[in-house]
Amino acid sequence: MNIILTSTALVALAEMGDKTQLLAILLATRFRKPWPIIAGIFAATLLNHFLAALVGHGVAELLDSPAFRIAVALGFVAMGLWTLIPDKMDDNLKTPGSASVFLSTAIAFFLVEMGDKTQIATVAMGAQFGHTISEVALVTLGTTLGMMIANVPAVLLGEALVKKVPLALMRRIAAALFTGLGLWMLGGALHWW
Template sequence: MEPLLISTGVVALAEIGDKTQLLAFILAARFKKPVPIILGILVATIVNHGLAGALGAWITSAVSPEVLRWVLGLSFLGMAIWTMIPDKIEEEETRVARRFGVFGATLITFFLAEMGDKTQIATVAMAVHYTSPLLVVTGTTLGMLIADVPAVFVGDKLANRIPMRLVHSIAAAIFALMGTATLLGAGSKLGF
């Protein structure tokens, strides 16, 4: 249960102010159809984070436990730093041919925006750390929805009232704690 809860919480916090949340605001303002936007976010996240979870599972089987501990610990510390850097939405990520419809436009833009994004990298790292890719992917997907669904419904009104620096600091602190704990051997019972 811990992989599900931690991955949900960390991604929900890290996603606030992230470019995909900004993309949710933009898509909601442009299309004004929340259901296909939310479904597009859900499917894009499941596919993207599913691939990330599979990569995490593969890394666990391919890398020695000692090397894995150091790579994972340093990755979490890197995620802590990256979380403190605000995202800017790229205009080209919001340009998708209208022939795909609202769902298709959301699916494609969200999938592309998540490629190499901090929440995708976090999904890989947590899948390695917890060795429970399914629970991690479920958690990171829930975290994305917790952060992005309200963005679809309330848009910029809510974004201007959220203390982004505080939220990002909390997410960064969680990543830093996970990184430090991993480097100090907290995952040794898991084999790394």
């Protein structure tokens, strides 16, 4: 049970303001079909995080190398800078059907989650807790639950949230968090503090 609780809490907190949460809001405001979006997020996260936990299970010793920690830190800084670039959505497109919304969401979330901080956290938890395949499954369950806790409200409240908090501000905040975390991790990996 500790594996599920730890995985859920860590990912739910890490997902706040994350680019995938911003993607959930963007999809919700664009397609206005929350349930296929939620189903797509669930399917993509389940597959992505199972693979990530499995990788963590298989390469636990790699996570301790300084080169890997530096690469992850630089990845966070790069993601912070990338977050500043707004997504372009064509407002002239027609709203697709539920099956297309599900598929679009699942593919987008799976790809955007690649190298994301929650995926990296899942790899790390797979390395820490995933001594058996059943523990890998528990990590996957917890991290998927954490993603859903963070993203379902974003989907359901996305349009209202966008009206109150501009996406440009949310992107800047997310970029600052990514960059700050990346620099903090880089400083630790290089023993600056």
